[in-house]
Amino acid sequence: MFDINEFIASINANAVKNSIEVFLPSFQRVIKFKPVSTKQYKDLYACIKDNILYNTKFIIVTYNIIKDNCLEPDILDQINIIDRAFILLALRRNILGTTVKNIDFNSNLALASTIVLPEEELLTVSNIKISTQIPTLKEVYEMEVELRGDLKEETVTIDALTENLIIGGCCKFIKKIQVEDTDLNFKAFNYKERIKLVESLPAATLNSIQNFAEKVTSLQDNITNVLNSNGTRSQFYINTDFFLAE
């Protein structure tokens, strides 16, 4: 009797054989990923109605795609958001090509091997020491799941929203906090607790974290910035639309 799971295993084996090679800056080597399946693309479609500010659904769906398709599952937790950008560019190229709304991002994929990632920084403000990091894919995913995973639409004031974006954003860039040489074991806290902790930090500390965050976001912007043939530059964004529009 025909076993559907056996056939699905054949599809999977074929996908491994036809895997996509992506050079990831933080590993300085090529990592292989299976192409996006039809079911996964359907999940991407479901992200059309998403949280505009946080892209919660998109972050969750793309994390699951990268997790399921990465042929080296052991490295998954170390993949950062810069690596993620290159993975998503490569997966998109495999599905729809490299043109998005008349912008061709093909040459941007090559940036992966030349890009220089910002070094970890140790920020010291009075007796507080903060080590920074490029957020990992897993942390960004876990944060969204914990804070907005229920996908409920909440009404918040602009001030509260700005605060959430800044403080929440800073949280992702913190690797370690030491107060008078005592490690607070920052990553042991959940994200709601981390936000509370960051809120209580001196404003100067937040500014320094934001400076580091800006280096990373400007790097992300470079990955999605294209030099057109007429010399002008165009910016595109890696969001749901990126995977649906040709």
Added chain:
Amino acid sequence: MSFKLNAYLPSKKQEVLINELRYKQYRDLVKSLHNTDKKETILQYNSILKDLCPDIAEYDITFEDKLSLLLTIRNYCVSPDLKLKCNLQDGSSYSFTLPVENLLNKVKSINKSSTIVTNGITIEYSSYKVRDEYVFLNNNKDTFVNLASIIDSIKIGKTVVIFRDLTLEARIKIIQELPLAVVKTVMENVEKINRLHDTELLLIKDPNTDNTILRFSCNITFEILQKLVEFLYTESLNNIYRTLYNVVKYLGFSAEYADNITPIELQVYWMYFMQDNAKQQEQNNAVRPSGGLNMPTSTPNSELGF
């Protein structure tokens, strides 16, 4: 002894033998169109087709194949002409007549079968399958359902899966696991073939304004199939019952015999009867100019109306 007809299955490029449609089956087909449960109607048509053409059990027949069988039966067993009454914008009506043979020839030329080899996967596909017809009842336009119906088989390495052996759910599950790039290639090719078939299967224009009243393309969708079946087999139920009544009462046929010959044969017998009656009328008129044999007043017309 009944004749066997040759019918053509466009998706298989194969001829099959089909039995003549008996009057009882014709009556069932016509009655079935009046059924409010459209799933029942579809099942009834497919069941009669299986009785008439047992060979189709071997094949995974498509909408085009079904239409070809129904057109063949309609052409040879009911009437070679398709008469449609169209209501025009100015309130008048227009009778449109088309030889069924014309439609049949166009349906026979539809060829949507193709094979794609990409990323080590071979996919054979053709067109919507009759076994999935009821799935499209609720205006189901889901891409996965469409693909699950049109794909015939998928081969990866030495493993082949034949879609006709699987449930719709299992077929959809397999499609969802396929790499999107592969499915996209299939979809692009299907669209390309559909564009090639976007020619007129049936076109009716207003004779006064030349505006199109009705256009069916050779891309036989569920909606087009249902409409054409309706056009081919709609008949007044009164006419259907009156016919049986007339042939039993005036021709002296047993109801069982009338039920077991084709509608077109009934038509022929009725024509002979009407001719004899006309002759008799003439003779009677010659002998006695006024009065004479009463014609069967219950007869709807000189033909049985199919």
